[in-house]
Amino acid sequence: MPKINAARLLSDLRRFAKFGAYRTGVHRPSYSEDDINSRRWLAEQYETAGLRSYIDGVGNVFGIPRSEERALLIGSHAESQCYAGWLDGALGVIYGLEIARTFAKSPGCLDLPIATVAWADEEGHYVPMLGSRSFIGDIDQEEIDRATNVDHGLPLADALHAAGLARVPRSFIEAQRYVGYLEGHIEQGDTLESSGKRIGIVTSIVGTWQYSIVFYGTQNHAGATRMAIRKDAGFAAAKLAMAVAESFPQVAGPSTVWTAGRVTLEPGAPNIIPGKAEVLFQFRDAQMSVLRRLDTLLRELVEDTALKTGCRFGILQTEAGAPSHMDLTFQEAIEDAAEHHASGAHMRMPSGAGHDAQIVAQKLSAGMVFVPSIGGISHHWTENTADEDLVLGCQVLADAAEAILRAGGKKSGAHVQER
Amino acid sequence: MPKINAARLLSDLRRFAKFGAYRTGVHRPSYSEDDINSRRWLAEQYETAGLRSYIDGVGNVFGIPRSEERALLIGSHAESQCYAGWLDGALGVIYGLEIARTFAKSPGCLDLPIATVAWADEEGHYVPMLGSRSFIGDIDQEEIDRATNVDHGLPLADALHAAGLARVPRSFIEAQRYVGYLEGHIEQGDTLESSGKRIGIVTSIVGTWQYSIVFYGTQNHAGATRMAIRKDAGFAAAKLAMAVAESFPQVAGPSTVWTAGRVTLEPGAPNIIPGKAEVLFQFRDAQMSVLRRLDTLLRELVEDTALKTGCRFGILQTEAGAPSHMDLTFQEAIEDAAEHHASGAHMRMPSGAGHDAQIVAQKLSAGMVFVPSIGGISHHWTENTADEDLVLGCQVLADAAEAILRAGGKKSGAHVQER
Numbered sequence: 001m002p003k004i005n006a007a008r009l010l011s012d013l014r015r016f017a018k019f020g021a022y023r024t025g026v027h028r029p030s031y032s033e034d035d036i037n038s039r040r041w042l043a044e045q046y047e048t049a050g051l052r053s054y055i056d057g058v059g060n061v062f063g064i065p066r067s068e069e070r071a072l073l074i075g076s077h078a079e080s081q082c083y084a085g086w087l088d089g090a091l092g093v094i095y096g097l098e099i100a101r102t103f104a105k106s107p108g109c110l111d112l113p114i115a116t117v118a119w120a121d122e123e124g125h126y127v128p129m130l131g132s133r134s135f136i137g138d139i140d141q142e143e144i145d146r147a148t149n150v151d152h153g154l155p156l157a158d159a160l161h162a163a164g165l166a167r168v169p170r171s172f173i174e175a176q177r178y179v180g181y182l183e184g185h186i187e188q189g190d191t192l193e194s195s196g197k198r199i200g201i202v203t204s205i206v207g208t209w210q211y212s213i214v215f216y217g218t219q220n221h222a223g224a225t226r227m228a229i230r231k232d233a234g235f236a237a238a239k240l241a242m243a244v245a246e247s248f249p250q251v252a253g254p255s256t257v258w259t260a261g262r263v264t265l266e267p268g269a270p271n272i273i274p275g276k277a278e279v280l281f282q283f284r285d286a287q288m289s290v291l292r293r294l295d296t297l298l299r300e301l302v303e304d305t306a307l308k309t310g311c312r313f314g315i316l317q318t319e320a321g322a323p324s325h326m327d328l329t330f331q332e333a334i335e336d337a338a339e340h341h342a343s344g345a346h347m348r349m350p351s352g353a354g355h356d357a358q359i360v361a362q363k364l365s366a367g368m369v370f371v372p373s374i375g376g377i378s379h380h381w382t383e384n385t386a387d388e389d390l391v392l393g394c395q396v397l398a399d400a401a402e403a404i405l406r407a408g409g410k411k412s413g414a415h416v417q418e419r
Numbered sequence: 420m421p422k423i424n425a426a427r428l429l430s431d432l433r434r435f436a437k438f439g440a441y442r443t444g445v446h447r448p449s450y451s452e453d454d455i456n457s458r459r460w461l462a463e464q465y466e467t468a469g470l471r472s473y474i475d476g477v478g479n480v481f482g483i484p485r486s487e488e489r490a491l492l493i494g495s496h497a498e499s500q501c502y503a504g505w506l507d508g509a510l511g512v513i514y515g516l517e518i519a520r521t522f523a524k525s526p527g528c529l530d531l532p533i534a535t536v537a538w539a540d541e542e543g544h545y546v547p548m549l550g551s552r553s554f555i556g557d558i559d560q561e562e563i564d565r566a567t568n569v570d571h572g573l574p575l576a577d578a579l580h581a582a583g584l585a586r587v588p589r590s591f592i593e594a595q596r597y598v599g600y601l602e603g604h605i606e607q608g609d610t611l612e613s614s615g616k617r618i619g620i621v622t623s624i625v626g627t628w629q630y631s632i633v634f635y636g637t638q639n640h641a642g643a644t645r646m647a648i649r650k651d652a653g654f655a656a657a658k659l660a661m662a663v664a665e666s667f668p669q670v671a672g673p674s675t676v677w678t679a680g681r682v683t684l685e686p687g688a689p690n691i692i693p694g695k696a697e698v699l700f701q702f703r704d705a706q707m708s709v710l711r712r713l714d715t716l717l718r719e720l721v722e723d724t725a726l727k728t729g730c731r732f733g734i735l736q737t738e739a740g741a742p743s744h745m746d747l748t749f750q751e752a753i754e755d756a757a758e759h760h761a762s763g764a765h766m767r768m769p770s771g772a773g774h775d776a777q778i779v780a781q782k783l784s785a786g787m788v789f790v791p792s793i794g795g796i797s798h799h800w801t802e803n804t805a806d807e808d809l810v811l812g813c814q815v816l817a818d819a820a821e822a823i824l825r826a827g828g829k830k831s832g833a834h835v836q837e838r
Contacts, residue, residue, distance in 0.1 A: 206642060208690075221608065221772055222701060224770070224792075224795075225795060226674075237657070249646075256646075257641065257642060260654070260657075261688050261689040269680050270701055271701065274679075377638075378639065379638065379690075380638050
């Protein structure tokens with residue numbers, strides 16, 4: 001059994017959080033100086049773990065075993081959301097590093113090749129899941145050339161150039177080289193904590209459907225325009241939020257979630273009736289049938305709201321990801337390991353958050369392990385997990401990796417650098 | 420009877436709209452190059468009308484008659500909202516210029532002194548009603564030194580310096596020099612148009628009470644956080660909007676208006692549940708008792724909304740202007756003139772919008788004339804008024820000015836430059 005080094009794991013997690021440290025979290029957006037420095041540091045660590053390391057043309061960091069045997073790929077993404085937590089992404093990256101090092105020094109595991117990866121821009125500062133999508137061949141060069149930063153609008157091409165990646169080839173998956181993919185991650189919700197569990201075995205990753213909904217009213221003076229004749233686009237946005245709150249629960253599944261994360265009123269002055277309101281709205285579920293029903297309902301509610309408020313409307317679907325299912329054999333391997341190290345303190349659960357694993361699962365068998373988020377908090381600098389859970393998650397993932405590699409995988413693939 | 424020159428009036432209105440022309444409207448924010456150029460142009464025009472002109476330390480442009488007799492002050496504000504209409508403010512300024520020119524050339528009116536003014540920053544790019552408040556002594560130097568631009572945040576002091584006004588003294592009203600103040604303005608609503616009237620005789624100007632309302636929820640991951648445990652600050656803001664829509668009509672007066680013109684969600688990402696929502700909310704009424712009742716109700720609704728959504732809240736009143744009443748004698752003079760030129764096509768009405776007249780009315784008898792806004796639209800570049808109504812408004816104001824000056828005023832004051 002590969003025994004991970006708990007002190008080394010925690011020390012490296014804390015070392016990694018120094019790249020872009022912000023309060024008790026990190027600010028390490030994709031291709032920032034801190035992000036690039038953290039990836040160079042990772043490449044060095046992969047080498048010391050006996051792997052051949054390199055950074056590809058979108059910033060993915062790979063650690064490739066020197067063996068010709070089919071390897072198990074382990075990792076997550078290295079960048080963070082803006083001013084966010086120290087574990088999201090980084091945890092799974094350091095898990096991969098720690099497991100590769102452990103296997104390299106465990107006499108019984110020397111014939112079990114671990115490959116490591118730190119994906120780029122899962123958080124979508126430019127393109128959500130950019131690194132893993134690039135790896136499986138799901139994004140063409142044109143989309144990359146067109147992409148801009150969601151915050152400051154500068155081109156991705158400029159960021160890659162500044163990071164020294166402009167002429168570096170992208171790496172693509174190649175068949176028959178991998179047993180599968182494992183990813184460790186914080187849960188980012190409170191299901192584990194509120195259930196008194198320490199390990200989550202991910203069964204599926206939800207599909208996220210996202211929309212830009214725009215109401216067009218009549219911009220006018222907030223003092224001189226009678227209430228009776230107003231067409232207030234901002235009020236339409238509020239009314240839609242209430243209609244969704246009333247109607248969605250009747251159609252949603254037990255785990256469905258929905259969010260209006262951004263609302264923009266134009267012109268946005270206190271003394272002007274908003275002439276335009278844009279709502280960024282999304283919902284998520286693990287069942288495609290539920291996603292389809294919600295899509296139909298949402299469109300009805302938007303139209304009905306526009307009708308009732310005298311506004312015109314537009315609705316544009318900007319994301320329509322299918323739910324992704326984790327490999328059943330991998331789930332069993334993780335569950336066996338969890339039962340061994342934390343008997344009764346584990347549960348199978350869907351992931352409400354999106355992860356690189358859902359992308360990689362299109363090409364390889366994939367599995368995910370969750371550890372509890374204290375208070376269910378993530379995407380905020382106060383995000384945290386108890387040290388003993390951080391260590392437990394890595395040991396469970398290491399044991400599952402051993403079992404999977406000993407059993408061999410169902411699907412497979414490998415990667416090659418673009419010429 | 421002073422007969423205005425309709426062609427000259429329309430020509431000057433169109434000339435003035437070239438300062439900061441934007442589509443069919445203007446973009447002439449306070450102290451922008453276009454705003455300052457328009458004020459210099461006005462000062463020249465005042466001189467050609469026989470007045471002594473100057474620009475004071477906050478950008479007010481005055482045209483002072485050479486006579487020692489008590490004068491009637493006529494004007495409005497010269498700057499515009501951002502990317503807004505060509506008439507708002509500018510109309511009343513050009514009315515003042517046209518009436519001064521007409522009186523100067525009308526043999527029967529040579530003994531009736533007209534003073535003109537173009538107030539600065541009524542629109543509040545820095546401080547709402549800055550120019551008229553400065554003139555009546557309602558703003559101290561400290562507030563001016565502290566003020567910053569609402570859009571780009573740069574200091575007012577820098578803008579005044581760039582405009583060459585840093586060392587120019589401010590002008591203050593002086594007792595016994597004025598018969599009163601008249602202002603022409605577009606209605607900015609659709610009351611005249613929908614009533615089939617061409618002239619509005621303003622009876623009162625509403626008081627505006629404005630609030631910054633903040634809900635604090637729990638910022639969290641939009642995928643991993645169950646609906647049941649969310650504290651969504653954005654949803655609280657939407658719920659408040661609906662509660663206001665249901666409850667306000669039961670307490671409001673027939674002319675009360677209320678608006679949420681700006682809503683800001685933080686952090687504002689589509690995949691993060693908003694942890695904070697700020698709503699800029701205002702209501703307006705001509706009755707102080709109504710304003711007080713709505714204040715009480717709003718506070719109850721905010722507290723109740725916070726309770727129901729699990730959010731904390733803060734509410735800060737940022738404006739609490741008292742309603743202002745126009746002089747009854749002035750209303751009669753305007754009504755007589757309107758009946759003469761447009762029999763039956765006039766009405767008395769309160770102003771839902773704020774105007775410099777409400778400030779000046781604290782020191783002088785004041786009156787206002789409204790002309791119709793096509794479609795009730797203002798604060799937008801499509802704002803417009805029929806040419807014949809533009810001309811009618813000016814002629815009515817000129818006749819009213821003559822009547823008021825012949826009768827003499829009740830209150831009076833005058834101004835002097837700061838030493």
